[in-house]
Amino acid sequence: MALSMDEQRILAEIEIRLSEDDPRLAHRLSRIGKERRRRRIRLIAAMAVAVIGVVTAFVSAIITAFS
Structure with a gap:
């Protein structure tokens, strides 16, 4: 669901105030998405x-069996 221009502006203001009031929390919150991507990768x-590893072991077993 897309936000209206007014809602986007309000959200941007909230983000700016959060950064000003508690920069440490703002930094931690901004890292959440990045950490998830790193974990997924x-x-x-x-x-x-x-x-x-499994394919290599399987192929090695087959080659050994027929040698």
């Missing part, structure tokens, strides 16, 4: 490594 990378 790490999870995908770990899954890819696991799949590659």
